[in-house]
Amino acid sequence: MESHDWHVKAVSALQRFLLALLVWWVLSDDLIGSGWMGIPTSLLVVWASLQLAPPGRYRIRLLALPRFCLYFITVSIIAGLDILRRTLTPSLPLNPGMLDLQIDLPEGQPSWLFMITISLLPGTLSVKRQSDSLIRLHCLDTSNNPQADAKILEHRIQTLYGLRTSLT
Structure with missing residues (x-):
């Protein structure tokens, strides 16, 4: 795997993890207290999402x-x-x-x-x-x-x- 491919996958995984944690926090309203369940669940969600939808070549511009x-x-x-x-x-x-x-x-x-x-x-x-x-x-x-x-x-x-x- 090239260095660039690894970087793209790592950035995508981090973004997906943060998004999953945000969704968990919104739904549970207590990320700290339910973090023991939210963090592993978010990691599982990231793994599944990377298997089902690997990072693509095109990136959405967040400002747009x-x-x-x-x-x-x-x-x-x-x-x-x-x-x-x-x-x-x-x-x-x-x-x-x-x-x-x-x-x-x-x-x-x-x-x-x-x-x-x-x-x-x-x-x-x-x-x-x-x-x-x-x-x-x-x-x-x-x-x-x-x-x-x-x-x-x-x-x-x-x-x-x-x-x-x-x-x-």
Whole structure:
């Protein structure tokens, strides 16, 4: 194992351990008194998370995370309201269909985050990754220009990971 790989894994393990301890503290409200159980549990959680999701090549920029979270919450609320509106007004016209979308995100964490998040945008659901740069979407209404929303999401994810951005 190279020195750099060891460093990345150690930093990732430490971050995950601190996050697990934080969650334990929030849930137990007494890290000191329950530390005898929280520390081994957190270590077990870190080990399992490293087995299931090893550290990737791409790192989230922590300063960009709050802005992405705000965007995520906003589009989730809009999607929920859109579904509510469509449920209460069944006469709304729909133009469902499949859409192949070109994206400029590397394989791995950035493209997975894109596929998960786009499923929370109003009326879209990622179906599968066709190739390195092509994703198939199912859309409730293809006339609502889901490509524009997808490009905005792509730009947000590029910013979150510190990748070059495709929007000007």
